[in-house]
Amino acid sequence: MKNNDIMTMLESLSERDLSILEALRTHRVLTTALIRRLHFPIAGEPQEAVSGKTHASEMAAAVSTIRVLTRLESRRFIARLPRRIGGVRAGSKAITWHLGASGERLMRARHGDPARKRYGEPSSTFVAHTLAVADLAIQLYELARTGVIELLSLEAEPECWRIFLGPHGARQWLKPDLFAVTAGGDFEHHWFIEADLASEHAPVIIRKALQYQQYAASGIHQQEHGLFPAVVWVVPGDKRRAAIEAALIAEPRLRELVTAKAFQVITAGDFTVFMARSGQAQP
Structure with a gap:
């Protein structure tokens, strides 16, 4: 892509437009509802720093979100997946977006991908x-915006992947x-986070652990x-939490890590409270 083309694209986009494209580059796919939470806050909600604007109601925020996304879609900066998460009844909130042809080229040029x-x-x-x-x-971003935690760094895949030498000198990817x-007070906390949807059997979890x-x-x-x-598995519910905890404790090589809370399993519903508590707790 020529520099003139890049500059023309950039000049046609607002700061919020660019932040939406950057979020899609980072997270690969996002629903309308997730984009709304990131970039179109309602009065009283954690405010997105780029736009500095809030909307009077959820309806107003939703209308503004879909208007901006439709404009970006018309210019091929973003595109929607054919199916909706949650089905047609979920409405525009369930539309799932990814970078379109123009957006992908622009992000690739900006970042040297x-x-x-x-x-x-x-x-x-x-x-x-x-x-x-x-x-x-996004829950971590929201906690940071309200001052509950300091979010010093957040890496998604593949940026968060790590390479190391295994027991026999072979290169491995984590x-x-x-x-x-994150940080709270004078203390800094490091987290590896695993989103579990109960789709993998216990042996797979143990191999990862x-x-x-x-x-x-x-x-x-x-x-x-x-x-x-600390390694945290975030699971759908208590039954899954108990199953993974039992599997980890049953593995002798991992039992001490679970006991020391180096490995923890929490439910998705407890994630915000768990991370907020780390904003005040000492390690």
Whole structure:
């Protein structure tokens, strides 16, 4: 893409437009409802720093959101997936968006990203998981905007992936869903966050947990930061939480990490409270 084309695109977009495109680059897919929470706050809600505007009601915010998204769609900066999350009855809030051709080219030029691979419609499982991860990220943004926590760093995939040498010297990739650094008072907290939709069997969870253990044993993160992140699985409900906790404790190599709360399992409904508590608690 020529520099003149990039400048023309940038000049045609507002700061909020660009922040929406950046969010889609980071999180890959977002529903209208998630974009509304990020960029079109209602009076009394955590305010998005770029726009500095609030809307009088949820309806006003929703109308403004879909108007902006429709405009960006008409210029091929964004595109919608064919199916809606939650079905047709969920309305425009359920439309799922991703970068369109123009948006993808602009973001690639701005960030020096490699050429895009041929597009294929993602599976429903992939979309559901990606949106669940994005929702957790947005909850962290919201907590930070209200001053409940300081959000010093937040990395989504693939930025949050880590490479290390395994037990036999082979290179391995650790692929968390999110990596976050939060702070409260004088204390800093590091987190690897896994969004669990109860779609994987216990052995898969254990293999991932053992990989976290191996990454911790490498000492890479500790050498740079002086501590190892807590690993948090965020699960749909209490039944799933109990099942994963039981599986982790049953593995002798992981039992001590669970006891020491280096590995924790919480429900999605408890995520905000859990992270807010870390804003005041000492490590």
